[in-house]
Amino acid sequence: MHTDKGFSHQFTEALLQWNRTENHRQMPWKGEKDPYKIWLSEIILQQTRVEQGLKYYERFIKTFPTIQDLAAAPDQQVFKLWEGLGYYSRCKNLLEAARFIANDLQGVFPNQYEDILKLKGVGSYTAAAIASFAFNQPYAVLDGNVFRVLARIYDIEEPIDTTNGKKNFSRLAGLQLSREQPGIYNQAIMDFGATICKPFPECAACFFSDRCEAFLQGKQLLLPVKEKKIAVKERWFNYVVLQHKNVIAIKKRASRDIWQNLYEFPLIETSGPASLKEIHLQLEKGFGFSHHDVIFKKEIFETKQRLTHQVINFSFYQAETCEVKDIPGFIWVGWEELNHYPFPKTLQEYIINN
DNA sequence: GACGCGTGGAT
DNA sequence: TATCCAAGCGT
Structure with missing residues (x-):
């Protein structure tokens, strides 16, 4: 695996270049600065495809334009709006966090990573997303896209679903982050993972295939590696x-x-x-x-x-x-x-x- | 730290 | 059809 700073820098710069010129992916929360809207979109999108979450995001924003509106709503109305989206504990935690912010934080969304992370339903991914998108703070997101992209460009065979694997990928994600444009970089790497470096990737359309370790060895479909399989x-x-x-x-x-x-x-x-x-x-x-x-x-x-x-x-x-x-x-x-x-x-x- | 939590799309 | 995966998190 490349450990030199040069390779890491090359990918980040190439990604930002691709993002400026060829990434035309558009979503209503992209470029959004209101932390409430960013937070809502991120909770909705946890383990959920953009196409599925889109309608829910729009209905939530229309019904609850501010976090105070959401905090004041009866549980049942909010669950009804969430109906069909799955992972319903997200909805319960969403309400709890909204009421905490409205009642205990005077309606002001926390603007520090550590405080954002304390919100119910917000883990390391979501906290990094909010901190970088809303406040341009240098926290790298690590989601399924980022695991996949990093595993491939560096050819990392270490499983991503183990404690050690997560720790190592997290460190690498932090090194890979653009310190100048963390928000734009985070959005770009996820867009790249979702449109080019997909599970079944479009390597022919990729700006980095000539330097991607997995592609150079024909291993792109084998990465990332997962250790556990689910028992149904x-x-x-x-x-x-x-x-x-x-x-x-x-x-x-x-x-x-x-x-x-x-x-x-x-x-x-x-x-x-x-x-x-x-x-x-x-x-x-x-x-x-x-x-x-x-x-x-x-x-x-x-x-x-x-x-x-x-x-x-x-x-x-x-x-x-x-x-x-x-x-x-x-x-x-x-x-x-x-x-x-x-x-x-x-x-x-x-x-x-x- | 392993496990459980929904629904829908891609292969 | 079976399997995997999708902007993860809480317990």
Whole structure:
């Protein structure tokens, strides 16, 4: 690997040159100086593609033009706006940080890296992004793009998903940073990673291919290296959509599990495909409905959703109950009101179609 | 420090 | 279809 200052300098200068002349990537938060808008965009974009986050960013800014507006909003309105974007703890932390700034910091966004880093939901990447974009401070971002670009131009085979690997890449990212234009450099290296040095890269269009160690050895597809692979577990969610006249029973998910703070129907989770008999049994044991109290519709809607670590097999049973029975933790809500509550993607789709 | 957290697009 | 990945973070 190159350890000389010259190589590092060459790439940084070439990147900034490319950024000035050929990088035409445009995004609403690019060049933005309002730390609130930068922060919001960065939280939305964590592990999320620009194309997916774009609509959410625009809706959030339109609904909450200032951090005070966001801080004053009820939880449910904000979660509803976040619905469908995934990683919902981001939304919870977003609200907590907004209220902290509005209430404890007089609405003034912190302007020092260490203080930005203390905000809930803000880690080293996001703090560096805000500090450099909003305040032009010399902190290098280290995201998936930067890992990939650095691993390739230097031909680094050390895994990026280990403690030591992260430490070393972080040090290198700091050395690579332009001290004169940290904000522009950070944006440029991410744009470069997202448009040229992609997982399947466009080396023919790259300004640095003649000096890229990975490309020179034909190794660009092998870098960066990851050590761990994700284990996917399979789960079976049987939802009993209990309806009495026009009202439906729902409750907020609260356990340490997926979709915390989103709503759902009465859930019977089983260790495999469940028989109707087992659903009836569990409905009585778990929710106190005997088979005399409910009438099941014949159709069972089945679908599957793939998450990063899980595959969820859904079965939706529609059932008419003879009364609005009090079930601990549940509320009964009219079909029309359901669209005020945030639901996981698959449940939201089910609601729309039924 | 390893693991869990969503959804959607690319290969 | 299966797998990986995407502007990471909290626990």
